Amino acid sequence: MVKLTPPAHQTGLQQQIGAALAEAREPLSRDQVSEIIRQVMGSVEGDIAATDAKFYREIEALARYIRTAKLEIAAIRPKDITSEHIPTATDQLDAVVGSTEEATNKIMDECDVISAIAGGLPPEQGEKLTASVTRIFEACNFQDLTGQRITKVVGALKHIEQKIASLMVALGEEIGAPPPVPEESDPEKKLLNGPQMPGQGVSQDDIDRLFD
């Protein structure tokens, strides 16, 4: 039977492993264990403290940012936007649609009158007048398009109103106390309210009575 001898480098490695295992089997002294634990704990505590500090700083910055945002949102008076500005804007736009429709119908009423007159005129004049009335009818297309565009704008405003209402709910009561609005100092500007909604302003008859 042939006996195999391991190569020289393999014998050296086995010796090193053997020495390491022997060293590992040697029990550590109490002092050595205490020193290792102290070093590990010191290292771990130090790292957590640094991470915490950074984390707390970021949380604090975020809280400051939210506080500032709430103040800024309160300053734009979101309750006024949903309870006053947007409803007023949509009412005004509805009134625009109503008044242009009314005006367009009056224009077309008069076109009908002119068309009837045109029918009784000599052919050349009648045709000219009829062609003119046709162009007025064509121009009245604007009312339909204006109405559709305004309806789209009203839809967009209502969407904004909903989003603001959701934002107010999400941010809570803190934004419910807006800063006071400075009163308009120019007395003339206080009088500039624009056209009134149907039934809201005084009528010409009411005004005339003031002059009687």
Add this chain to the structure above:
Amino acid sequence: MAVDMNMNILIVDDYKTMLRIISNLLKQLGFKNIEEATDGSEALRKLREGHFGLVISDWNMAPMTGLQLLKEVRADAKLKPLPFIMVTAESKTENVVEAKTAGVSNYIVKPFNAETLKTKLVSVLGQF
């Protein structure tokens, strides 16, 4: 074949002023019998009850849109061959393609003039 100027024409639009504009323009072109509806469902009911030679309809109406009306007309064996012109502010290519796919006879974009209306009527009904 000559166009029957006495045919019943149904115009459909939710804006009263637009109904009046189209009605007046049609009368000036010589058409005499014009009926009106303010949405697709009212139009469909009138179409099923009466005898019409042409529909001129808006697209954007509630509860039934002009496109839905067109699809109902094309799905109805009796109404299927009825000429149907869409007159609408919806002017995107996808709208026109959708209406064409649904079987619209012609398509007019608002605002339009009497000349455009006449041209489209001639292309759908023939010379008058």
